[in-house]
Amino acid sequence: MDRITVIIAENELTEREKLKGQLANEQDIEVIGEARDGKECLELVKRHQPAVVIIKEDLPIVNGLTVAEQLSSEMPEVGVILILTGSEGQEVWHKMLRAGIKEFLTRPFPVDRLLEEVRKVHGIQSKAAKRMTAATPSAPVEPEGPKRRVITITGPRGGCGKTVIAANLAVALAGVSEKVALVDLNLWGGDVAMLLDVSPKRTLGDLLPGFGGIDYDVVDSVMSKHASGVSVLAAPLTGTFDGSTLSRYMVQSILEALRENYEYTVIDTGYANLESTLAAMDYSDLILVVVGMDLPRLRDGKLYLKNLLAANYPKEKIRVIVNRSTNSKEISASEVETILEFPVTTQIPSDDALVGSSVNLGQAFVSSSPGKPVSKAILALAETVSPMATSAKKRSGKWFSFMQ
Ligand SMILES: Nc1ncnc2c1ncn2[C@@H]1O[C@H](COP(=O)(O)OP(=O)(O)OP(=O)(O)O)[C@@H](O)[C@H]1O
Ligand SMILES: [Mg+2]
Incomplete structure (x- = not known):
């Protein structure tokens, strides 16, 4: 030896x-x-x-x-x-x-x-x-590995559930993949780490001064591991970071490094019109748009989706999630699609008690209460974002065991 x-x-x-x-x-x-x-x-x-x-x-x-x-x-x-x-x-x-x-x-x-x-x-x-x-030219070309997915969670309004969905979606994906990254792009007071009870030693803010070239080792050194196996790139701690310096180039370099090394990269974003949010959307394979279940929110959602299409985001990249879908008795599921003029991929019901305590305890509800309707909705969402969407259940049965 x-x-x-x-x-x-x-x-x-x-x-x-x-x-x-x-x-x-x-x-x-x-x-x-x-x-x-x-x-x-x-x-x-x-x-x-x-x-x-x-x-x-x-x-x-x-x-x-x-x-x-x-x-x-x-x-x-x-x-x-x-x-x-x-x-x-x-x-x-x-x-x-x-x-x-x-x-x-x-x-x-x-x-x-x-x-x-x-x-x-x-x-x-x-x-x-x-x-x-x-990597030498004469080496045989390796067969293509499993398809990678970079997924941005965005929405027309604040408070619509982006962070709750991003954190739980990442934990749900960790049930089928060991390589899941969760990135908190909320530059001011991001709360992904809190929602998962992770105490990050380093954050996104630490990457800034080192930005001569971001490679995977550098990004990896600022990530924190959650018990589910998800690797979290936490947002800077409030007050320590000037968010305006997170450029498009930087976001994309970070995501590039993550795509190389993770099967799934889930990104929680802040305001919809920030450069960092747009950069994440541009780089993503899927854009999950979270809308709320009342007329003003649905109208915002419709406008937002229209703008995305006008900005040339391909329709097949966009998935619409209606959060707290059980909040309205007046609007039916089919009416939602008519209002939004867009198909709805997932409806996530409201569960104030479970979601509230999961947020306060820093526990993902998909793993603490996988049988509850709100968890099942996110697990089903996880299944739809998987590149093996149709075969995952049959192949491993893991999605099902998660849901029991
Ligand atoms: N399905 C749900 N059922 C009950 N409560 C929910 C649900 N989804 C989200 N919430 C509640 O809504 C609040 C806002 O959610 P969250 O922080 O995920 O929104 P956000 O879109 O990330 O907001 P911001 O734009 O401020 O980052 C949370 O405190 C959570 O308790
Ligand atoms: Mg949030």
Whole structure:
């Protein structure tokens, strides 16, 4: 078995010995060099080309982050793990993002974390190397993988249930796919993370300063995992972010990175006419338009749908969802379609008690109460957005087991 070769860059002798000791007992890891400053680290790495280099951020002569930045651009095949003290400012974090360095350990860390990180970085690097080889022109073209879906949830008005639907739809999709991303584009006070009781360490706001090039590793480093398996890209915490700087280009770069890595990307949006909302819609395979169930809201819905068509969004991309459909006794389902002049894909009933408590508890109702009509409606919606829409039920039966 090839061992994972490692170089350690740490100026303090005791810490260096400690790191070395922690790695020494592992069969699959071999420490092949030690550096006491940044300059020596660069020389050693160039000479020995280790699989992984562990670099303390605060190194003398050439600082560790500068070394890491240089290595990731000049020797991308070498995996870098940065060791932080935890007292570094945001600036260090943003520089790391810019350089695409997302593997780091903050002292103190248990030996298990160190070993896990070394193996993980090595695994990522080996996969990347294989991808590079596979990408040579002579390599056979890979058969097309499963179809990806990027789904934007929008609506003509605020408060119509976009966030509730986006969060529950993503959790429902996690029942059939391990690769589901949920993005909160509500730049001011987005509440996706709260609805799913996720405490994000990083948010969309952290991507901004690092925007020299957004690749998947960078986006992945700011995502948080929900218990259902959904990866959440949370909105910036209120008051820490100037929303006007989220450009079309940036939204699309983020979505591009997510599409590569997730089967489903569900996007919760803010105001309909924001550049970020439009960018998400442009990039999406499906646009779910949520409308409310009373005449003024339906009229808004009709106008909004007309505008989408006038703006050349293809009709087949657009799906209409009537939320709180049981709220009106006066308007029937068929009348809704007449008013909207658009077919309705899903009607989601009202359930104040369940939706209210699910919002307050941060629990998706599709998983806490899958048998309730409101949950069934979202599970059915999930089925319609799946690229395998017609075969999913037969194939896995998972949709059904979810609904029981
Ligand atoms: N089907 C439903 N039954 C009962 N209550 C609902 C339903 N859908 C949404 N709600 C309630 O409506 C409120 C608004 O929903 P939500 O926050 O999802 O709307 P939104 O469109 O995301 O609003 P905003 O535009 O402000 O982001 C929520 O607090 C939720 O409790
Ligand atoms: Mg919302």
